[in-house]
Amino acid sequence: MKxxxxxxxxxxxQFRIRFALRNGMExxxxxxxxxxxxxxxxxxxxxxxxxxxxxxxxxLEPASGKDPSIPRPVRRDELAAMTAAxx
Numbered sequence: 292m293k294x295x296x297x298x299x300x301x302x303x304x305q306f307r308i309r310f311a312l313r314n315g316m317e318x319x320x321x322x323x324x325x326x327x328x329x330x331x332x333x334x335x336x337x338x339x340x341x342x343x344x345x346x347x348x349x350x351l352e353p354a355s356g357k358d359p360s361i362p363r364p365v366r367r368d369e370l371a372a373m374t375a376a377x378x
Contacts, residue, residue, distance in 0.1 A: 292367070294343050296374040298324035305354040308370075309362075310346040318342065322354030 301308050301320045308320040316330045318339060326339060349370050352362045365373075 292343070292371045292374055294320075294326060294340055297343070297370070298326065300370075300374050301354075304373075307352040307354055309350040309352070310343065310348065312337065312342045313345060 297308055297320050300306065301322055302324045305322045307322060309317055311317055312328070314337065316328050318326055318328050320326045328335065328339075347367045349365050349367070350362045351365055351370075353360050
């Protein structure tokens with residue numbers, strides 16, 4: 292599973308996908324497919340692809356404020372299955 296796969300999934304399903312980085316920060320992929328690290332203040336000393344490869348837990352949130360669903364934690368294998376099933 293690559294970052295591009297998660298970006299496509301976030302756009303198609305209108306999710307925000309969050310995952311923790313090894314340095315304690317968090318990456319958020321929004322419903323536009325943009326990956327951001329909100330706590331980042333300078334040029335990063337890490338590669339998001341490498342950080343994604345080491346992430347095992349993710350949180351899916353609906354992008355629209357109208358959906359009352361709560362954030363849903365998913366494991367790496369579940370998210371990989373979702374990206375594989377996407378057309």
